[in-house]
Amino acid sequence: MVEDALAKGLIAVGAGLAVGLAGIGAGLGESGIGAAAVGATAEDRGFFGLGILFTVIPETIVIFGLVIAFILMFAF
Amino acid sequence: MIYRGNRAAWAYIVARTKVMKSRLMKAEDFRKLLNMEFDEIVRYIGETEYKKEIDELGYKFTGPRLLDHALYANLARTYRKLIEVSFGASKFLITRYLEKWDVWNIINIIRGKMANVQPEVIEDVLVPAGERDLEFWKSLIVRDIEEIVKSFEGTPYYEPLSKVGSEDISKIEDELYKVYYRELLKLNPTDFAMKLFLDFIKMEIDIRNVKTLLRLKAEDATVEEIISCTIPGGYELTEEEIRKLAAMPIDEMIKSLEGYWFWDDVQIKGKSVATAEIEFDKVWINTISKRASNYPLSILPVLQYAVLKKVEVDNLRVLGWGKYYGLPNEEIERQMVIL
Numbered sequence: 001m002v003e004d005a006l007a008k009g010l011i012a013v014g015a016g017l018a019v020g021l022a023g024i025g026a027g028l029g030e031s032g033i034g035a036a037a038v039g040a041t042a043e044d045r046g047f048f049g050l051g052i053l054f055t056v057i058p059e060t061i062v063i064f065g066l067v068i069a070f071i072l073m074f075a076f
Numbered sequence: 077m078i079y080r081g082n083r084a085a086w087a088y089i090v091a092r093t094k095v096m097k098s099r100l101m102k103a104e105d106f107r108k109l110l111n112m113e114f115d116e117i118v119r120y121i122g123e124t125e126y127k128k129e130i131d132e133l134g135y136k137f138t139g140p141r142l143l144d145h146a147l148y149a150n151l152a153r154t155y156r157k158l159i160e161v162s163f164g165a166s167k168f169l170i171t172r173y174l175e176k177w178d179v180w181n182i183i184n185i186i187r188g189k190m191a192n193v194q195p196e197v198i199e200d201v202l203v204p205a206g207e208r209d210l211e212f213w214k215s216l217i218v219r220d221i222e223e224i225v226k227s228f229e230g231t232p233y234y235e236p237l238s239k240v241g242s243e244d245i246s247k248i249e250d251e252l253y254k255v256y257y258r259e260l261l262k263l264n265p266t267d268f269a270m271k272l273f274l275d276f277i278k279m280e281i282d283i284r285n286v287k288t289l290l291r292l293k294a295e296d297a298t299v300e301e302i303i304s305c306t307i308p309g310g311y312e313l314t315e316e317e318i319r320k321l322a323a324m325p326i327d328e329m330i331k332s333l334e335g336y337w338f339w340d341d342v343q344i345k346g347k348s349v350a351t352a353e354i355e356f357d358k359v360w361i362n363t364i365s366k367r368a369s370n371y372p373l374s375i376l377p378v379l380q381y382a383v384l385k386k387v388e389v390d391n392l393r394v395l396g397w398g399k400y401y402g403l404p405n406e407e408i409e410r411q412m413v414i415l
Binding site: 004024032033034035036037040042043044047076 | 083085086087088089092094095096161343373414
C-alpha cells in the first residue's frame with residue numbers, strides 16, 4: 001500500500017519534471033527567437049507572421065514533455 | 077563560439093539591423109543609377125529611404141548640394157536610430173563607435189569658423205550621429221573658437237583642441253582621431269562582445285593606416301611625417317611595423333604588405349592611390365561581412381551595417397557629383413565602392 005503510494009508520487013514528480021524542464025528549455029530557446037522576431041517586426045511589419053511562427057517552434061519540445069507526462073500518468 | 081552574453085539583447089538589435097541592411101542599395105541598383113541623368117538620380121533616391129530628407133531639404137537646396145545634405149542628414153538619422161533602438165552593451169558600444177562623428181563635427185565647426193562661413197552653412201554639414209545632439213552642435217556654432225575649445229575642457233579632445241590657432245588644422249584633425257581611437261582602445265576586453273569590438277577597431281585602424289601609408293609614400297613623405305599621421309594601436313600594423321614599412325621604397329613596401337590580413341590579393345600595382353584606397357575599403361567590407369557571419373549574435377553585424385550605410389552614402393555622393401559634372405560612367409564607377 002505504502003509502496004504503491006510512493007510509486008504514484010514518484011510518477012507524478014517525473015511527470016512534473018518532464019513538463020517543467022521542457023518548459024524551461026523552450027523558454028530559453030524562445031527568448032532569443034522572440035527578441036529577434038520583435039526586432040525584425042519593428043523594422044518591417046511583414047515579418048510579424050513569420051516571427052510568430054519561428055518563436056513557437058521550440059514550443060514543440062513542451063509537447064514532447066507533455067506526452068511523456070501523460071504516458072507516465074496514465075500508462076503506468 | 078557563436079554566442080556569449082545576453083543572447084536576447086543581441087538577437088533584437090542584430091535582427092533589426094539585418095532588416096535595415098536589406099534596404100541598402102545593391103550593386104545592381106548602383107549600376108542602374110550609373111545609366112541615369114543627375115535629375116533622374118535625385119528623383120530615384122527621393123523614392124527610397126532618403127525620401128524624408130530629400131523632401132525636407134528640397135526647398136532649401138538644389139543640385140548636388142541637395143544630394144549631399146540629404147545624404148548626410150539621412151546618415152545622421154540612421155545612426156541616431158541605431159543608438160535609440162539599442163540597449164545595454166550594444167548601446168554602449170554603438171555610441172562609443174559613433175563618437176567618430178563628434179570629431180567630424182568639431183573639425184567642421186572649427187574649419188567653418190576659421191573661414192568665416194555662415195552658421196547655416198556649417199550647420200548643414202554636421203552629422204549629429206554621436207551622443208551629442210544637433211542642439212549641442214548648434215549652440216557651438218554661434219560661439220567663437222576659444223569658447224568652442226573651452227566647452228571641451230575636461231574631455232580627452234581638449235588637449236589637441238587647445239592647439240587651435242597655433243598649429244595646422246589638419247594636424248589637429250589627425251590628433252583628434254588619434255584621441256578617439258586611443259580612448260576606444262582603453263576599453264577593457266572584459267567579455268567576448270568587447271573583445272570582438274576592440275578587434276574591429278584595431279582592424280579599422282590598420283585600414284586607415286595602410287591608406288595613409290600609401291598616400292604619403294606616393295608623396296615622398298619622410299618616416300617621421302608618416303608616423304605622425306598614422307594612428308597607433310593597429311591589429312597587425314603596429315608603430316614599429318609602420319616605421320619599418322615607411323622606410324622602404326614604395327615597390328618594396330607594397331610587396332611587404334602582402335603578408336598582412338588586409339592584403340587578400342589586392343591588386344594595386346599601376347593603380348592610382350585613390351583606386352588603391354578603394355581596393356582596401358573593399359577588403360575591409362568583405363572582412364567585416366565574414367566576421368559578422370562568424371559571430372552573428374554580437375556587435376559585429378551592427379557595425380557592419382554602420383559601415384555599409386556610410387559606404388552607400390559615399391557612393392551616392394560620388395555618383396551625384398560625377399554625373400553633375402558629366403564624368404564618364406567608367407570613371408565614376410572606379411571611384412565607387414561596389415561589391
